[in-house]
Amino acid sequence: MTAIIRCGGVTKLYRQGAEDIHAVQDVDLDIEAGDFATLSGPSGSGKTTLLSLIGGLDRPTTGVIDVDGETVTDLSASRLADLRLRKIGFVFQTYSLVPVFSAEENVEFTLRLLRRPKAEREARAREVLAQVGLEGLEDRRPGKLSGGQQQRVAVARALAARPAIILADEPTANLDSANAEALIELMSRLSEASGVTFLIATHDARVIAHARRRIEMTDGRISADQRIAVAPV
């Protein structure tokens, strides 16, 4: 399999007063195309920081990160924005939707930035909203959707532009059990159906249970990396 994400010697240092905090320390990691992988570990272990570095939301202090053949660490802010737009979908911990846009408009957001024709945008938005089970709710604004529905809109938005990678940061953290289960099932199913690579930072055991690859972090380092041969659960 080809590595779609490649981290080499990645370190992220934060300065807190006179002290240097190693959020991520010398991480070497390859994620293969089509993986459904989790990054787990206790709070402060560096999983969210590593995810933000891979997603080009932040820059490492040292080390190199390649995403789908492009070296993220070399890119300007504008080029990084383009890379995120074309290759990476994000699902965040909180329901990160544009509050003044409807569900459909939120899903169309990246497609509009990619200058896709209107008919194509609308068709794709409806298609992915249907995939996440939100048919009939296209015109609702986030304020009129439940937490689970909002997170499903976020997943639909992440999928809309057919990215190579979806990075999700604690996507079930603010959901109740039923909604969390439904979202995990949905992401797992979408991963298998579309072949998109999922890298999910989580400490939710239910999510980890669905992963085909389980990476654990402790104190900014990768402490375990387990591949599951057979589809779990």
Add this chain to the structure above:
Amino acid sequence: MNAILGLLGPLAWRNLWRNPRRTLFTLAVVVVGVWSILLFDVAIKAVAENGKQQSLRLLTGEGQIHAAGYLDDPNIDHRMPAPTGRLGAVLTGPAVLAWAPRVRVPAVIESEYRTRAVTFLGVAPGAEAKVSDLPGQILAGRYLRAPGDDGLVIGADMARRLKTRLGKRVILMTQGADGRLAEAGFTVVGLFGNVRPAQDEFVFTGLARAQALLGLGGDLSEISFDAANRRDPAPATRALAEAAPNLEVDTWMSLSPLAFTIESLSSAYVAVWLTIMFVLMAIGIVNTQLMAVFERRREFGLIQALGLRPAQIVLLVTLESGLLMGVGVALGVMAGYATVLPLGGHLDMGPFAGAMERYGFGGVLRPTLDLGDAAAVGVIVWSLGLVAALWPAASAARASPILAMSEA
């Protein structure tokens, strides 16, 4: 660019109404600001135009022609022949709306009781009425009827000072063309008023009568003219100067420097007021936008994480300000017209009219809101508003996309 505007335009508009109270407050600041700038502009220009017209429509006209040296020493030696040839053709051509020939010399007037220094004018009444409002300011008696009219029209104030009145005889003495004293008796046939400084200075008789008294033949002291293009008398002035290279052709700007200064300063006053109002508006806009940007930092991080470039964030916030300012400017201009149009271009200053007349102004202002002025104020305020919005816009663009990862 259109695709991005198609996305960011509706987003910017909807963002404005996320906090309607704040948006309406900012909108009110812009509307009141634009409205007050326009009203100030209208008022200042009406006063300046009033002063200018009072000055120009008395005797100055929009321009004058004299013999060389007349303006420095306005005596009978500095005279010129009646216009013929090229000068006559330009005066009667399309560049000139109207013109009036005059004899104008210093003189002394004497009644039974008093003697006063005056400016003695011989005028052609028909032509004069086209370049001067003075023939319409007769308070008692009549104005002159023809160039040969040998009556005398004097100011009401002067009549009081001379202790004379309508129908009484006065003696006028001046220097004739031959250098000798020229004097003649005149009957006061009319008293003019409402033009305070002039009431005490000028006396009028028919042009032919004055020329005969002074022994001028057909010669003149001055020609007053109005250009066909009132906004720009320069082309007419140039044509006249080219037609009469030995004469001096001047515009009202140099003939009546006070009126010109008032008019020039009116633009400066408006600019000062515009600056004051704009600074107040900018403080309001920048403050509210900075507040809005601060509240939405995580959202700016989110849309950057989704692929919006920093420059597009600047565009989004600038669009929000542009829309807000645009609506505010449009409403402010409408409010300006709603205030000025009902006046119908006529504002009687009522109790202040007397005071205004004492300072050389008329008692009635003619306020009009020029579409070009309104558009210029609107464009300036809107453009400056956009510039002011660059600060909060730059602040929004600095929001790191990593903020999207943080909890709300």
